[in-house]
Amino acid sequence: MQLNLAELRKRGVEVLAISGDSPEESRKMAESAGIEFPLLSDPDLTVVDLYGLRHDGASIDGSSAARPATFLIDEQGAVRWKELTENWRIRLRPERVFEALDDLG
Amino acid sequence: MSEGATAPGPWWLRNGWWLGVPFAVANLIAYFTFFVKWPDLRDHPWPSLLIGLLILTWIVVGAGLAWKQGAWLRRLGALALGAFGLLVSLLLPFYVFGLSYQVPEPTATTEALTVAPDFTLTDDQGASRSLSEFRGKKVLIVFYRGWW
Numbered sequence: 001m002q003l004n005l006a007e008l009r010k011r012g013v014e015v016l017a018i019s020g021d022s023p024e025e026s027r028k029m030a031e032s033a034g035i036e037f038p039l040l041s042d043p044d045l046t047v048v049d050l051y052g053l054r055h056d057g058a059s060i061d062g063s064s065a066a067r068p069a070t071f072l073i074d075e076q077g078a079v080r081w082k083e084l085t086e087n088w089r090i091r092l093r094p095e096r097v098f099e100a101l102d103d104l105g
Numbered sequence: 106m107s108e109g110a111t112a113p114g115p116w117w118l119r120n121g122w123w124l125g126v127p128f129a130v131a132n133l134i135a136y137f138t139f140f141v142k143w144p145d146l147r148d149h150p151w152p153s154l155l156i157g158l159l160i161l162t163w164i165v166v167g168a169g170l171a172w173k174q175g176a177w178l179r180r181l182g183a184l185a186l187g188a189f190g191l192l193v194s195l196l197l198p199f200y201v202f203g204l205s206y207q208v209p210e211p212t213a214t215t216e217a218l219t220v221a222p223d224f225t226l227t228d229d230q231g232a233s234r235s236l237s238e239f240r241g242k243k244v245l246i247v248f249y250r251g252w253w
Contacts (some may be wrong), residue, residue: 007171013243016234018226019251026229029252039224046131047224052214053248066248067208073221073236073244082218084211097245104243 001033004094005036009103013072018042020065042066068092080104114170122167126190133197150201157194161181164190221246 008015015037017058026039040047048054048066058065070092072081079098083092132153141147168187172180221244226236236244 008245013245014239015247016246017249019249021229021251023227023229025252030229038228040228042233044227047226048248050222051226052212058250065250068250069248071221072183073246075241075243077221077240079218079221084142090249100175
């Protein structure tokens, strides 16, 4: 996703990523992976629950995490497109986002 | 069969089968450190799985030959190393075909979302960010599992 950030911004799309990681863990990941969009920290999974994405016992230590999911929100705050993977190993392809953007016009 | 009798199989299999075990470990590590760098190979890891299958065949056939060679110590070694090799070889298929599908069904909450609920969270720089600051722009919200 980082690779396509410039293209996304050119099309007027900002990227926000959310996980249960602490800000400190997110900072390390942002640095090591060279990520330039905000990695938001939701340690209590409050926002994850708000979007119905809690995955109970997902982590190795038995705690819960967010299931992978992507939402495209328009200028008015409406959810225009979402993708919920059924296999968390297979990550979202940027092409899918661009297709969704094309459909939005 | 006594030891030293005309042993079956080519020498590299007969005496070198145990090399399959470090190869199996290397193949597993290679997937997570090397092959994941290409999205196609990460999502469809057929090379890794195929190499793993060849290595597993090597280990199983080699351990079988070692077993036939008789001496109990050799048999014990063949059994232990063969079992370990089998276990290592099965980890990647287990991850690819089992573990990675462990995702809950989409919830009714998610399905019903038409307006994105606003939120305020702390970002990786320690700053407070809200979805509402992006009103007037399109936003791609990516939820990810995070560190385990």
